[in-house]
Amino acid sequence: MITAQAPGKLYIAGEYAVVETGLPAIIVALNQFVTVTIEKSEDYGSIVSKQYQENSIYWLRQGDKMVFDNRDNPFHYILSAIHLTERYALEMGKHLTLYHLHINSELDSEDGKKYGLGSSAAVTVATVKALLDFYELPITKDKLYKLAAIAHLDVQGNGSLGDIAASVYGGWIAYQAFDRGWLEAMRRETSLHDLLAMAWPQLNIDLLTPPDNLKLMIGWTGSPASTSQLVDKITIAKAKKRQDYQRFLQNSEQCIKQMIVGFKTKDLTLIQQQIRRNRELLHTLSSFSHVSIETPLLQKMCNLAEGLGGAAKTSGAGGGDCGIAILNKSLATEELAQNWVDNGIERLNLAVHNVTL
Known part of the structure; x- marks a missing residue:
């Protein structure tokens, strides 16, 4: 077998x-x-x-x-x-x-x-x-x-x-x-x-190898989303808003390249700055495409993480599903987990997996 x-x-x-x-x-x-x-x-x-x-x-x-x-x-x-x-x-x-x-x-x-x-x-x-x-x-x-x-x-x-x-x-x-x-x-x-x-x-x-003090937390909002359908909607929007879309792409590329630098130099602060920047860019994309990426519960999830010193955003296509928070391990992560639960957000207790063939 x-x-x-x-x-x-x-x-x-x-x-x-x-x-x-x-x-x-x-x-x-x-x-x-x-x-x-x-x-x-x-x-x-x-x-x-x-x-x-x-x-x-x-x-x-x-x-x-x-x-x-x-x-x-x-x-x-x-x-x-x-x-x-x-x-x-x-x-x-x-x-x-x-x-x-x-x-x-x-x-x-x-x-x-x-x-x-x-x-x-x-x-x-x-x-x-x-x-x-x-x-x-x-x-x-x-x-x-x-x-x-x-x-x-x-x-x-x-x-x-x-x-x-x-x-x-x-x-x-x-x-x-x-x-x-x-x-x-x-x-x-x-x-x-x-x-x-x-x-x-x-x-x-x-x-990539993350900084030793990086803590990844994952919150699930209980609202599944269809990635294919959301991507299709963005594809329609980019044909109508070409300049806005090109600006989004350029800004996203700069943001992710800076985040990669953060991983390679083990700079948690830089990674968190770019997480926040990426969240802003997704807000801009949502605004001109009229596609709901950050739902009210995902917004709540992110804001609760930010309130405790984390950097947070939606994960994937948005519209529901998961959000992520990047925190310093020294922070009160269990307090954030409880805050999420109190607001109807399920913490997914998952760890990063390294693959060997």
């Missing part, structure tokens, strides 16, 4: 701007996981999720194609990961077989709450990773990222793929997106094997 895990993630800063080629963001991987297990089968294959037993699906082989018994299934990212990884396995001369694939996610709560921790990215990464192992194909982080990024992009159609990078590389990362137009063109004329070996234009993934 093959088992693979991938962690969830949270954006620290650089949201929205990061969907543009070459613009940076800072992301962190967390110690909540999607686990995928694969067991060889002789008669039929299955894809079973512990969270969605009623939607488990079964399939057969017709040549090298997977044929499904039921048409309506929620596992688009898993199926895309399977399709792409098996295409790569065929290119590498492997014989495709039947198997049972089991998925278990810690990224949503037992009662179905969605925390916005990047479950679709984590399940894509874990599925690709497990299948590469199952078919005895060498795994590197670069190869895993590129396969999972393509599979995820085939389903979602937008986004930066930064959540894929966090699930693959782990820890704190500075990330900037590759040129998706280039990838689309190259896929039409290049094998997967060659594509995975190429340098992807503008792609940059840089591992």
Whole structure:
């Protein structure tokens, strides 16, 4: 039996701007996981999720194609990961077989709450990773990222793929997106094997080490948001407000580059300054796009953290889900946690996760 895990993630800063080629963001991987297990089968294959037993699906082989018994299934990212990884396995001369694939996610709560921790990215990464192992194909982080990024992009159609990078590389990362137009063109004329070996234009993934006195706290507001829909709305707005949008991108790039300097020089004060600056920039984006990024409860969460000396902002697309606070470890973090609870904000007791293959 093959088992693979991938962690969830949270954006620290650089949201929205990061969907543009070459613009940076800072992301962190967390110690909540999607686990995928694969067991060889002789008669039929299955894809079973512990969270969605009623939607488990079964399939057969017709040549090298997977044929499904039921048409309506929620596992688009898993199926895309399977399709792409098996295409790569065929290119590498492997014989495709039947198997049972089991998925278990810690990224949503037992009662179905969605925390916005990047479950679709984590399940894509874990599925690709497990299948590469199952078919005895060498795994590197670069190869895993590129396969999972393509599979995820085939389903979602937008986004930066930064959540894929966090699930693959782990820890704190500075990330900037590759040129998706280039990838689309190259896929039409290049094998997967060659594509995975190429340098992807503008792609940059840089591992960061936080200052020793940095404390990350995560608050969840109980209101799930759709990243894809929010990104779509911003895409519409940028066509109408080109100058405002370009100014936002330039300012975001400067902000994140300064924050990266803060990580590399272990300067917590500089990191906190840029967290606050990034929050201001997201307010500006929200204002001219008319997209609600910082909800009233997220605003409350941030203001409570600021009141105790932290720097706080929304995480990811906003509109609900999580916010983050960066504090000095010497501060009364438990007081902040209690203040959040008193105001209907759930503290997520998560830690940063470093990945090893």
